[in-house]
Amino acid sequence: MSRSKILVGLTAMLLATTANAGAAETFNRIASFAVAQNAPDAAVTSSEIIAATDDGMMLIYSDSPAGGIGFVDITDAKAPKPAGFMALDGEPTSVTIVGDKAYVGVNTSESYTMPSGKLVVVDIASQSVEAEYDLGGQPDSVAHNAAGTLIAVAIENERDEDLGDGGLPQMPAGFVVMFDIAAKTVTKVEVTGLAEIGGEDPEPEFVDFNDNDEIVLTMQENNAIVIIDGQTGAVTAHFSAGTVSLDRIDTKADGAYAFTGSATDLPREPDAVQWLDNDRFVIANEGDWNGGSRGFSILNRAGEVLFDSGADLEHYAARVGHYPDKRAGKKGVEPEGLEVGRFGENTYIFVTEERSSLIAVYRDTGAAPEFVQVLPSGISPEGLVAIPQRNLLATANEVDLREEGGVGSHVMVYELAEGVAQYPQLIADLDAEGLPIGWSAISGAVADAEKPGMLYAVSDSFVSAAPAIYAIDATAMPARITGKTLVTRGGETAQKLDLEGIALDGEGGFWLASEGRTDRLIPHALYHVDADGEIKEEVAFPAELLAQEIRFGAEGITSTGRGDDMTLWIAMQREWQDDAPGMVKLVSYKPASGEWGAVHYPLETPADGSWNGLSEIVAHGEFVYIVERDNQIGAKAQHKALYRVSLAEMVAAPLGGELPVVSKELVRDFVPDLKAGNGYVLDKVESFAIDAAGNGFVITDNDGVDDSSGETMFWSIGAL
Known part of the structure; x- marks a missing residue:
């Protein structure tokens, strides 16, 4: 199927979702929580990785710049309340919850060459440290198994991006730690020598368990995936995440939103990973180093790619005005975080797009996933957690711009319920070539003198390379940008406007x-x-x-x-x-x-x-x-x-x-x-x-x- 036909299908699905009240369940945002409420004296705060208690009534997020974890009471999900901030000795990188305890990965490294860290066990009720365990390196992701007996920690020992070309190897090498909750033992799992890229310097990024206590591990800079037996610590499979070749993408940061470029053999360089079942998993292809793959993929445990989203995330972000043009030449929307949640009979895949600040929602079909909707998030969503028992989803949005007069970091809460999608409220059609009519920064509008619901709008200097007049059909739900007319001078695109x-x-x-x-x-x-x-x-x-x-x-x-x-x-x-x-x-x-x-x-x-x-x-x-x-x-x-x-x-x-x-x-x-x-x-x-x-x-x-x-x-x- 051609990419343009896929996008036409996405349009039809979106319009059906937003036009037929009661016909389907949709996710809608029901609340936002400013994390500065938990740490009012901190100059900078951030919500990054987020987890929920078993009853779904409390959220806990890691706050790296403030040096601790924050608690949010969502007993009333529509009115989140600050529930406390707990300072930790170091930089929290990730958090997961088992029963009444939170397990927090804390980075205590002196330098890139002398990494260190610990697993901190926090009693949630008293918000106090119960125990600490040395991890022997700098932790990134933390996850627990379904039974609540094992914790896996990705020890990244991250590279210094300012050293040389920022590439590999940069020792010491990373590894994985297994923590047995009952025995309170720490076991090191070596993953050196497995990757084709920088195998001597693995940089574990993200871990997740399936129901068989198997761990899937991404090693982003190594562009590799490893499967580990969580009971024995044995590596049972490892393979490259592979490459993608993309066409019909925007590759120039010029504000023109021209999706006519291409890129070949981009390493996926996955960040987050989540099992879909005991055989398949999904990866968010951030492309942090040499990548720019801009999508997400579904693979099986043998390393076969079952699905790749290609440029779909890019195109949809452009159509709803969220395309981050300044990132066009490199990573585009930059998929980073993932969550998989089963709500009733449906399994949903949620993909956070760090640069477009969107959450893309797909439904797992067992084959190619079905696009459902996009959700607006705060600035730079990173972590998210599904709470199916309450039909809720929560996101952690990391950027804090208060020192520049902007808005701070927020946790946002969404609910799955019958009704129409409240977002987007303005979406662009595809052009004659099947490409999105890219737009952003709408700055002025006027209505047609004769046609009710017909508007014309302009965007400001952010798109100065392609100043345009947009035709908007305000009678549609959501309103639709149906056409784009460039402003020209002497037949050429006008400048200095x-x-x-x-x-x-x-x-x-x-x-x-x-x-x-x-x-x-x-x-x-x-x-x-x-x-x-x-x-x-x-x-x-x-x-x-x-x-x-x-x-x-x-x-x-x-x-x-x-x-x-x-x-x-x-x-x-x-x-x-x-x-x-x-x-x-x-x-x-x-x-x-x-x-x-x-x-x-x-x-x-x-x-x-x-x-x-x-x-x-x-x-x-x-x-x-x-x-x-x-x-x-x-x-x-x-x-x-x-x-x-x-x-x-x-x-x-x-x-x-x-x-x-x-x-x-x-x-x-x-x-x-x-x-x-x-x-x-x-x-x-x-x-x-x-x-x-x-x-x-x-x-x-x-x-x-x-x-x-x-x-x-x-x-x-x-x-x-």
Whole structure:
């Protein structure tokens, strides 16, 4: 079957999932937990590997930067509560739970050449250390068998990526440790000399038990897989993870989302591994060193590849706006973590994509797995745990960006239940070649004048190599990007644009507003394009305006009137040098006469440490609607709202003089809408449009998955 037919099938499955309420069970996020709640004094916290107690009421995650493990009470899964943080002497790398004890791998290495570590046994009820066992090296993954009698630890003794070319060998070699829980004995299992690549320096990465107490081990840099008898410690099989050759992938980090490249003989270099049954297992092909394999594979115990996802994860991430373009040349979405869980009659495979911040969900069929859905996660999901007895799934998302003003690490909880999938809310179709219409960072929108539910949107400078106008069918569920028109200049893709707003020109084309940055040679300007995206006119901001420039410029554009009576109104994001604090300009431009003017719009007073600004402007009926927001995210986000100003007050005065101040009326607080997805509150409500039937549509900007979870929210607020 061709890859394009597979993707068409994925589209059909997704639309069926999201359109037929009650027809199927789907996973939806029901809660998010900021791990900083467990360690409020820590500058940086992270949830990495996560486990659940047998009753599914408590989650425990490893927190490497904070040097301990965190506890989350999910007795009420929709309202997780902080249950404590326990500091450990060293760097926790992984955790697993047997009964009332947590077993934590802790790295205590002095250096790469002097690795050391221990297995710490924690009493969960008292959150105290019960025992410690020397492991003789630096631990990575920890797992237990079904009977709860054995613990396996992958001793990686990781390489120094900054030493030479970061390759192998870098001694000392890694190995596997078996820990007998009853006997409290530590047994070393050698895996040296098994791999074709760097066999003298194995780097064990991830371990998992099947029901026969067999351990499957990945050795990522060695591109190898080993099977060990957990009772005897004997190696019963070992083989290469093999290579993949990919076509129809994006290989250039240029923002163009061109899935026309190829790569040959890429080593899979698997990270996580999970048994599907006693004969088959699934691997997440991160491609950490020489790889870039970008998918996941199912193999049997003989090393035969039964299935490989190829570029499917890449394509789907692109279609939902999550493709990490800056990683295109190397690892793409970077599959890293895995979980397998049996919910009722179905066995699901969950794949974490570190760079796209998605969880891909597949159903095991015994042959090629069936795509089910994608789930939005926090930034860089790594670990996850299925809790089938409660129909729950939990993910650990490791990145903490609070020091940069971003959001911290989160644990997120999902539930399997009847109903529609709540995500994605915006998905792109395939193009004529069967390739995804790649998109991200939606920054401005306008509605078609005649077709209800038909919108047009632009994306910002993150995709500056391929600025485009996207056609969106908002009547579909989820909304669909049905077409993409590149903005061109002289027949070539236009450069030096940061598109932030779009308005109809009344003649089948558009006016586009570009937010300038002089330090990057991007002009503050308006661009008049035809229906094919070709720039027909470029209008620079006037000297009176540019003399007061700061970088926070045009964030939206709308039009009133037609023909010679047309006036364009541009919302400036923040105060420029000649604006009083709390006053921002709504700039007017009349294309027929070239006349410029402005009014002042009063901003709400921002909370300490934040600023408020404008994101969008839309003329409709007797009003102009304006999106005003703060620059905060997560728990700090307070102000995301829609206001309206009477058109009768929009009487511009000349630039350079005193400007009239318009009055505003609150229409809608968007914060409750932003909380409806049960994630953290996103910061950038960037686009608003009112369609021909008078319905309002809102879109958030996902920053091109750059230090962002990649989530895009798209919703309607109904008739205005």
